[in-house]
Amino acid sequence: MDQIYHIPVLLNESIDGLNIQKDGDYVDVTFGGGGHSREIMSRLENGRLFGFDQDEDAAANAFDDPRFIFIRHNFKYIRNFLRYNGVEKVDGILADLGVSSHDFDVAERGFSFRFSGDLDMRMNRDAKMTASQIVNEYDEEKLIRVFKEYGEVKNAYRLVKTITAARLQKPIKTIDQFKNVIAVCVPKKHETKYLARVFQALRIETNQELEVLKDFLEQSAELLKPGGRLVVITYHSLEDRLVKNFIRSGNFEGKLEKDFYGNISSGLTAVNRKVIIPDENEIERNPRARSAKLRIAEKV
Structure with a gap:
C-alpha cells in the first residue's frame, strides 16, 4: 500500500544510516505509508519499532506485528509517548520531514x-x-x-x-x-x-512545522543511547539549516559554544560530513526526491 500512499525517499541510505541492531528499539516519527518502517522491521528480530503519525489516514497503514507500536500523535510528543510505553532510551530515530505524496494528492x-x-x-x-x-x-x-x-x-x-x-x-x-x-x-x-x-x-x-522540528531535535538528542543514530530527511533550506546547525553545535543558530576545557560538543556528531542527496535514477522514479537532503548523526 505504501507505494500508492507514499514512495519512501532515500530508503536504503536512510535505513543503512540507522545502523540497525536486531534487538534494538527504533522510532519512525513520520510513519506515513510505512515505507521506511517496513524496511526497519525487516532488519529487526526481537527489537521494536515505534511509529508516529498524527494523520488519521496513516493509521490505516499500521502493521499487525507485536514488535510494532503505532502512536497517532505529533512527533513533538516523542518523549512522553515513549515513556508511556516504558522506554527511556532508543537506538535510532528516523524523520522524513515534509508532506507525504498522499496528502499532496488528496x-x-x-x-x-x-x-x-x-x-x-x-x-x-x-x-x-x-x-x-x-x-x-x-x-x-x-x-x-x-x-x-x-x-x-x-x-x-x-x-x-x-x-x-x-x-x-x-x-x-x-x-x-x-x-x-x-x-x-x-x-x-x-x-x-x-x-x-x-x-x-x-x-x-x-x-507550526519549524517549532515542532526544534522540539523534536532537542528531545531526540536526549532520547538516544550512546552510539544511537538520528537520521533526518529534509526538503527545504529552513528545515535543513536547523538540522545541520543542531547536529554541529547543539543549537539552532549554529553557535559553537565551548565548555570549560575548550571542547565543543552538541551531544551529537555528524556521521556524513557531506549531505546525502538522491541520484538521478531516484529523482526520475520519484520527483518529490529532487530537493531531499539526508543527514545522519550519532549520539556521543
Missing part, C-alpha cells in the same frame, strides 16, 4: 495548488488552525513575516496587501479563491515556483 487536504478544495493544510485534521484562518485573520505584519520567513517570497508586502484588501470583501475559503486573489502578484514566467513558495509558507505556519 484535493480536500488543501496542500496543493494543483487542485480545487478548501484552503486547509492541516496535517492533523483535529487541529483547530487552518490555512484559511491564517489568510483571513492574521494582521498584515504577521502575514508578511509568514511569507518572507517561510516562503522567502520576494514581493511579500504586495502579496499581503492584495490578500488583506480582498478579504475585506469576502472571506478567502478555497484554493481557487486564493489563487484568483493573488494572481496579480504571481510572476508569469515562474508561476509554479512562486505558488509553491506561497503554499509552503502557509503550510509551515498552519502546522
